[in-house]
Amino acid sequence: MSKSERVAGTVANYVDERTGAAKWLKKNLNKVFPDHWSFMLGEIALYSFIILLLTGTFLTFWYDPSMQEVEYEGSYQPLSGLKMSAAYASTLHISFDIRGGLLMRQIHHWAALLFMVAIVVHLLRVFFTGAFRKPREFNWILGIGLLTLGIVEGFLGYSLPDDLLSGTGIRIAEAIIQAIPVVGSYLAYFVFGGPFPGEVFIPRIYTVHILLLPGIFLALITAHLMLVWYQKHTQYPGPGRTEKNVVGYPLMPVYMAKAGGFFFIVFGFTAFLGAVASINPIWLFGPYTPAQITAGSQPDWYMGWLDGLVRMAPPLETHAFGHTISWNILIPALIIPGILFTGMALYPFIESWMTGDKREHHLLDRPRNAPNRTALGAMSLTFVLVTLLNGGNDLLATHFSLTINQIMWFSRIGVLVLPPIAFVITKRICLSLQRSDRELVLHGKETGRLVMLPHGEFIEIHEELSPEKKWTLTQHEQLPPLEIAQENQAGVRNPKGLRAKLQQYASKSHQEQIEKPSAKDVLELGDGRH
Amino acid sequence: MTSDNQSNEIAPLTDPGIPAHLHRKSDLDPKAAKKAERQVGILFIISALGTILFIYSYTFMSEKIFIFLPVLGNSNAKQLFLGLGMAISLFFIGMGAVHWAKTLMPDNEVVAQRHELRSEEVDREDFVKTVKEGAAAAGLGRRSIIKRTLGVALGLSGLTPLLLLRDLGPLPKDDFSKTSWEAGTRLVTDPGDRPIKPSDLEIGAVAQVLPELLAGKERKLEDIGKDAVLLIRIRPAEFQLDAERLSWTHEGIIAFSKICSHMGCAVALYEQTTKHLLCPCHQSTFDVTRAAKVIFGPSARPLPQLALALDAEGYLVAKQPFTEPVGPSFWERDSS
Numbered sequence: 001m002s003k004s005e006r007v008a009g010t011v012a013n014y015v016d017e018r019t020g021a022a023k024w025l026k027k028n029l030n031k032v033f034p035d036h037w038s039f040m041l042g043e044i045a046l047y048s049f050i051i052l053l054l055t056g057t058f059l060t061f062w063y064d065p066s067m068q069e070v071e072y073e074g075s076y077q078p079l080s081g082l083k084m085s086a087a088y089a090s091t092l093h094i095s096f097d098i099r100g101g102l103l104m105r106q107i108h109h110w111a112a113l114l115f116m117v118a119i120v121v122h123l124l125r126v127f128f129t130g131a132f133r134k135p136r137e138f139n140w141i142l143g144i145g146l147l148t149l150g151i152v153e154g155f156l157g158y159s160l161p162d163d164l165l166s167g168t169g170i171r172i173a174e175a176i177i178q179a180i181p182v183v184g185s186y187l188a189y190f191v192f193g194g195p196f197p198g199e200v201f202i203p204r205i206y207t208v209h210i211l212l213l214p215g216i217f218l219a220l221i222t223a224h225l226m227l228v229w230y231q232k233h234t235q236y237p238g239p240g241r242t243e244k245n246v247v248g249y250p251l252m253p254v255y256m257a258k259a260g261g262f263f264f265i266v267f268g269f270t271a272f273l274g275a276v277a278s279i280n281p282i283w284l285f286g287p288y289t290p291a292q293i294t295a296g297s298q299p300d301w302y303m304g305w306l307d308g309l310v311r312m313a314p315p316l317e318t319h320a321f322g323h324t325i326s327w328n329i330l331i332p333a334l335i336i337p338g339i340l341f342t343g344m345a346l347y348p349f350i351e352s353w354m355t356g357d358k359r360e361h362h363l364l365d366r367p368r369n370a371p372n373r374t375a376l377g378a379m380s381l382t383f384v385l386v387t388l389l390n391g392g393n394d395l396l397a398t399h400f401s402l403t404i405n406q407i408m409w410f411s412r413i414g415v416l417v418l419p420p421i422a423f424v425i426t427k428r429i430c431l432s433l434q435r436s437d438r439e440l441v442l443h444g445k446e447t448g449r450l451v452m453l454p455h456g457e458f459i460e461i462h463e464e465l466s467p468e469k470k471w472t473l474t475q476h477e478q479l480p481p482l483e484i485a486q487e488n489q490a491g492v493r494n495p496k497g498l499r500a501k502l503q504q505y506a507s508k509s510h511q512e513q514i515e516k517p518s519a520k521d522v523l524e525l526g527d528g529r530h
Numbered sequence: 531m532t533s534d535n536q537s538n539e540i541a542p543l544t545d546p547g548i549p550a551h552l553h554r555k556s557d558l559d560p561k562a563a564k565k566a567e568r569q570v571g572i573l574f575i576i577s578a579l580g581t582i583l584f585i586y587s588y589t590f591m592s593e594k595i596f597i598f599l600p601v602l603g604n605s606n607a608k609q610l611f612l613g614l615g616m617a618i619s620l621f622f623i624g625m626g627a628v629h630w631a632k633t634l635m636p637d638n639e640v641v642a643q644r645h646e647l648r649s650e651e652v653d654r655e656d657f658v659k660t661v662k663e664g665a666a667a668a669g670l671g672r673r674s675i676i677k678r679t680l681g682v683a684l685g686l687s688g689l690t691p692l693l694l695l696r697d698l699g700p701l702p703k704d705d706f707s708k709t710s711w712e713a714g715t716r717l718v719t720d721p722g723d724r725p726i727k728p729s730d731l732e733i734g735a736v737a738q739v740l741p742e743l744l745a746g747k748e749r750k751l752e753d754i755g756k757d758a759v760l761l762i763r764i765r766p767a768e769f770q771l772d773a774e775r776l777s778w779t780h781e782g783i784i785a786f787s788k789i790c791s792h793m794g795c796a797v798a799l800y801e802q803t804t805k806h807l808l809c810p811c812h813q814s815t816f817d818v819t820r821a822a823k824v825i826f827g828p829s830a831r832p833l834p835q836l837a838l839a840l841d842a843e844g845y846l847v848a849k850q851p852f853t854e855p856v857g858p859s860f861w862e863r864d865s866s
Contacts, residue, residue, distance in 0.1 A: 030640075031642070032640050032641070032642040099588055099608075099612070100588065100612055102609055103609065103612050103613045103616065106613075135647050168795055168811065171755075171793070171794045171795060172793045172794070172795065172811060174794065175792070175793035175794045175857075175858035176793075178706075178858055178859075178860045179858065179859060179860065180861075181861050182861055183861075184860050184861050185702040185706055185860045185861060185862060186701065186702060188702070188860075189699040189700060189701065189702045189705075190695065190696075190698040190699040191698070191699070192699060193698060193699040193700075194699050194700055194752070195705055195752040195755065195756070196752060196755055196794070197751050197752060197755065198699075198752060200699075231647065232642075232644055239545060239546045239547055239548060239549055240545065240546075240547045240548030240549070240641070241548075242545070243644070244643060244644050245641050245642065245643055245644060246641070246642050246643075246644055247548060247639050247640070247641050248639060248640065249637070249639065249640065250640055253631070253635050254631050254635045254636065254637070257627050257628070257630055257631035257635060258627070258628055258631045258632075260627055261623070261624040261625070261626070261627025261628040261630075261631065262624060262628065263624065264620045264621065264623040264624030264627065265620075265621055265624030265625065265628070266624075267620045267621075267624075268616075268617045268618070268619075268620035268621025268622070268623075268624060269617070269621065271613055271616040271617035271620055271621075272613070272614070272617035272621065274613050274617075275609070275610055275612070275613020275614045275616070275617055276602055276605075276610070276613065276614075288751075289751060289754060290751055290752075290754050290755035290758065290789070290794075290796065291720065291738060291740075291754050291755075291758035291788055291796050292796055292798065293795055293796040293798045293810050293811070294810070295798075295799065295810045296810065297795070297810050297811055307812075310793070310812055310828060311812045311813060311827070311828060312828070313828040314828070315814075315824055315827070315828055315829055315830040316830060317830035317831065317859060317865065319864075319865040319866040320866065322862075322864040322866070323861055323862065323863070323864070324859045324860065324861065324862075324863040324864075324865045325859075325861070326830065326858070326859040328792065328828045328829070328830050329792075329793065329858070329859070332828075360646060360647070362644060393813065394810065394813065404813050404826075405826060408813065408826075408827075441543075467543075467544075467546040468546050468549055470543055471543055471544070471545050471546055474542065474543050475542070475543075475545070517543075518541055518542065518543075519541040519542060519543050519544070520541060522543065
């Protein structure tokens with residue numbers, strides 16, 4: 001026994017005699033995790049969160065969450081002697097007078113952007129592969145919660161420096177609160193402690209940004225990970241992988257080394273971005289005053305789609321009985337996002353209603369094998385992309401010599417027309433891919449080798465797929481559409497008439513697919529592949 | 531092409547099972563393993579060098595050195611090398627660990643079995659029984675007085691946190707409808723606080739103004755947020771205003787609230803040739819010649835116009851307060 005083994009033994013013994021954890025640890029250190037690059041997306045989100053906690057704590061040592069007016073006396077000459085809030089002055093102090101302070105600010109901001117990118121791409125992976133299906137519906141909802149909180153947390157974070165750009169963002173948030181019918185002006189006064197901008201908003205959102213939301217984040221992330229752990233990770237289909245097993249590497253040592261190493265890679269990557277790519281140079285914007293603004297005002301990307309929706313909203317207000325309802329704010333800023341996020345959270349249940357499938361699923365779908373779901377996803381993505389483009393319409397206009405009006409009208413029409421088109425095209429592509437899979441299994445891969453037969457006919461040699469590949473392409477189930485009785489034997493109509501009809505229609509659309517090759521099809525072809 | 535398989539069932543293909551394990555070079559060849567070990571070592575050493583670079587730039591490098599880099603432009607050397615040092619130090623620890631795992635740690639895939647999450651039928655029944663027994667023991671079903679009063683008490687106690695939040699801010703009263711502009715308030719420049727004569731503005735000029743401060747009062751951001759006004763001078767013949775609004779202008783000088791009627795941003799972009807005002811936040815566009823009518827974008831109302839007059843000394847003043855609330859809409863706003 002080597003010395004290090006002896007030490008490990010002693011430590012294990014010490015821990016177990018005090019916690020009785022040996023059994024639990026043995027089981028969990030050997031826990032098997034399937035390996036796939038797309039499973040790292042959630043990891044990136046987790047690691048960015050840790051980076052945010054570390055760098056954020058550093059920033060709190062000098063940041064002063066106060067809107068008290070001070071005169072700037074730091075080392076950044078262009079703003080010297082200017083009146084500004086203590087929050088802005090302390091952010092300048094971190095950027096110019098604390099060694100590494102600017103780096104930490106930049107890493108914090110980059111990590112926040114990466115956090116949101118990772119969450120969104122992770123969500124797309126989970127959606128398109130059907131990983132949200134039973135038993136993982138709760139975890140899907142937790143994920144949607146994390147995404148929503150992430151958007152809020154990011155917005156509050158970039159509001160804290162109290163520079164001209166972030167102040168403009170807060171001004172818009174205030175207008176949204178103010179637009180809420182009946183209680184809007186009261187809510188706005190409560191949130192801002194009086195008229196905008198007041199002197200309490202920054203300290204208040206500071207508490208929310210560094211204490212309340214990170215606390216909720218920690219709780220939700222813990223629950224999210226515990227569920228992944230407890231339910232075991234999903235896996236991609238392939239030879240030997242079934243609904244009943246999980247194939248991969250044990251946590252100790254392979255996964256620990258890879259995951260631990262990956263944390264350092266992500267941290268190093270954000271540090272690299274922080275070093276070379278300037279982000280949110282607040283000293284160029286100047287302190288906030290409500291009467292000034294910078295052209296090309298842009299929110300961070302995860303708010304861009306919301307801003308784009310607000311920009312494209314038609315100028316609708318209702319004026320009646322001495323009251324005003326701003327549909328031009330309510331619809332794009334509250335109603336549509338509300339519908340989108342509720343729909344997203346409920347999607348696992350909607351899909352199970354459409355398929356009638358209440359079984360557990362641990363094998364992931366290849367997106368092409370769920371054409372309807374993939375098409376719905378593409379449709380939603382198209383919607384968000386058009387709104388995101390419109391959120392940058394002023395920049396697009398200057399970069400591509402277009403007019404704002406052209407882009408705005410393109411978006412206003414496109415946001416309604418393009419998503420359905422994306423749905424249809426995506427569904428057709430999925431079905432074509434299914435057809436091509438069928439082709440591949442039945443007739444093999446084209447080799448490009450032409451052979452002349454004795455009687456002069458030319459044929460191309462097709463190479464048969466390996467049994468593993470064939471299995472991967474055909475292992476999925478193809479459920480028939482639901483058969484919902486619209487009337488019983490006596491001819492009495494189903495009391496849930498309209499709902500039953502709708503479910504029947506949805507199920508039929510959802511189960512549309514190209515029949516996969518069966519063992520019989522393959523057998524029939526025999527050697528006569530052509 | 532014949533087949534003796536006459537069955538009509540759709541039989542799936544057979545699962546060939548997990549493919550045979552392919553050994554890596556480092557598994558078979560001790561030399562390759564040694565090489566991989568050296569590679570991991572080199573990666574860790576690069577990380578250590580990164581940390582040294584970080585320490586050096588933190589401690590010794592001057593803040594005043596700028597170096598030119600292609601694409602990045604002029605960069606502060608200290609900031610750059612602090613960041614690069616840290617990036618190298620972290621990144622290569624990660625690379626080393628991953629390379630180690632990939633080349634030297636066992637890469638045999640392991641199969642673990644899943645179990646349905648659903649509990650055994652016995653446990654489920656026991657659970658339901660426990661809940662039922664517990665509920666029965668508490669007697670919630672039978673004791674309706676307790677049930678109802680508890681409901682009332684819990685519901686009411688929810689009000690306390692709501693009420694506690696009441697003092698977060700004052701009530702708005704009619705604040706949203708008021709600004710500091712009164713009849714006779716002088717327009718002053720911002721910055722500078724100098725009163726303005728019509729002759730100070732040439733045709734085509736635009737200026738941001740604020741109401742003159744009363745002695746002893748201080749200007750707060752929340753005042754600017756409502757009081758900011760944009761002064762624009764064009765040729766009087768270009769106005770397309772009704773008689774009342776025309777009388778609010780002075781020799782081609784017209785004044786609008788600078789706070790956007792959509793979401794309150796500063797409407798700061800003025801295009802001299804088209805006489806359009808554009809809000810950079812959401813691109814609401816207002817036509818100055820037609821009393822800031824909305825000609826494009828999401829805003830549903832024109833910018834409120836401030837009536838102008840001259841005082842005895844020939845300075846521009848407000849003829850009257852704003853006749854409507856400035857800034858974004860709110861529920862109590864009477865816009866009809």
